[in-house]
Amino acid sequence: KNEVEQSPQNLTAQEGEFITINCSYSVGISALHWLQQHPGGGIVSLFMLSSGKKKHGRLIATINIQEKHSSLHITASHPRDSAVYICAVSFGNEKLTFGTGTRLTIIP
Amino acid sequence: GAVVSQHPSRVICKSGTSVKIECRSLDFQATTMFWYRQFPKQSLMLMATSNEGSKATYEQGVEKDKFLINHASLTLSTLTVTSAHPEDSSFYICSARDFTQETQYFGPGTRLLVL
Numbered sequence: 705k706n707e708v709e710q711s712p713q714n715l716t717a718q719e720g721e722f723i724t725i726n727c728s729y730s731v732g733i734s735a736l737h738w739l740q741q742h743p744g745g746g747i748v749s750l751f752m753l754s755s756g757k758k759k760h761g762r763l764i765a766t767i768n769i770q771e772k773h774s775s776l777h778i779t780a781s782h783p784r785d786s787a788v789y790i791c792a793v794s795f796g797n798e799k800l801t802f803g804t805g806t807r808l809t810i811i812p
Numbered sequence: 813g814a815v816v817s818q819h820p821s822r823v824i825c826k827s828g829t830s831v832k833i834e835c836r837s838l839d840f841q842a843t844t845m846f847w848y849r850q851f852p853k854q855s856l857m858l859m860a861t862s863n864e865g866s867k868a869t870y871e872q873g874v875e876k877d878k879f880l881i882n883h884a885s886l887t888l889s890t891l892t893v894t895s896a897h898p899e900d901s902s903f904y905i906c907s908a909r910d911f912t913q914e915t916q917y918f919g920p921g922t923r924l925l926v927l
Contacts, residue, residue, distance in 0.1 A: 739918070745850075745903050747918035790855070798844065798909055800916070802855040 710791050710803035718811055723778040725806045727791030730772065737800065738765050738776045739790040747790075750776070783810045815839060816908050818919035825896055826927055833891045833922045835906030841886035842908035846916070847879075850903040862889040896926045 707730045717723055727736070738750040751758050751765040753774075758765050762781075767774040778785055791803040815838040825831050835845055843864045848856040860881050861869040868881035880892040889908075893900055905921040 737916070744920075745905075745923065746920040747856075747905060747907075749915060749917060752915045792856075798916070799846070799858055799861065800856075800907075802857075804855045 708791055708793055708801055708803040710789075710806050712806060713804065714807045714809075716809045716811065717781055719782060721781050721810075723781050723785070723808065723810075725776045725789050725791075725808070727774045727776070727803055728772060729791075729793050729801075732769075732772075733793040733795060735794045736767055736774050737792040737794065738774075739792060741788040741790060741805070743787070750789075778808075781810045783812050786810050816906065816917045816919040818904075818906055818922050820922060821920060822923045822925075824925045824927065827897050828895055831893045831896055831924060833893075833904055833906075833924075835889045835891070835908065835919050837887045837908040837910075837917070840908070840910045840912065842889075842910065843886060844909040845883060845889040846907045846909075847881065847889075847891050848905045848907070850905060850921075856905060859891075864889075893924065896924070898926045900924065901926045 709728045711726045735752050735754045737752050740748045740750050753767050762779045764777040786809050788805040788807050790805045792800040794800050817836045819834045845862040847859045849859050850856045858871050859874045862881045862883040864883045864886050870876045883889040903921050903923050906919045907916045909916050
């Protein structure tokens, strides 16, 4: 059974700080997803990656397949980035296994 | 980008009634949709995989007779919570797989409260 662990569980930072959220998983995967869940509950898919690195705006996601580890970075953080960030992994059958999430709060 | 909608966004019902939740992919065809449930302060849990034109595949512990799933078209899947009870109160989220982009798009969720 694959387990997905995220750290930290909670993160509070000042506006402008560089943010890193980590995700580790226990068995081989076909893809890793980073999701953002806002207080209202809606989920936005930020990245899906199986190797290397992806960048979208101020967000950067990296994955190291050998180490079974991924990181999500936010540069120049802003209060609107406050949300729960969820790491999820999938296998060939597309079913996702989710981490417990990281609650990020950016203080103005 | 691709959009997945859910309806209703919020529903309150009496115990014993049935509730239908719709999940639609608005600008792509989804042969596979997924239904998740999320209790407060917990992670999403996959309930079932909905396949267009065939029976849904349920995860262990999910009662298929209680949570009826119908995926009648390439853009619509429905989840019906039959004879809902207060313990069914939760946040239900669907996602749809876009094979052309090899990614999943999530709906905004439906918050169900059973009194």
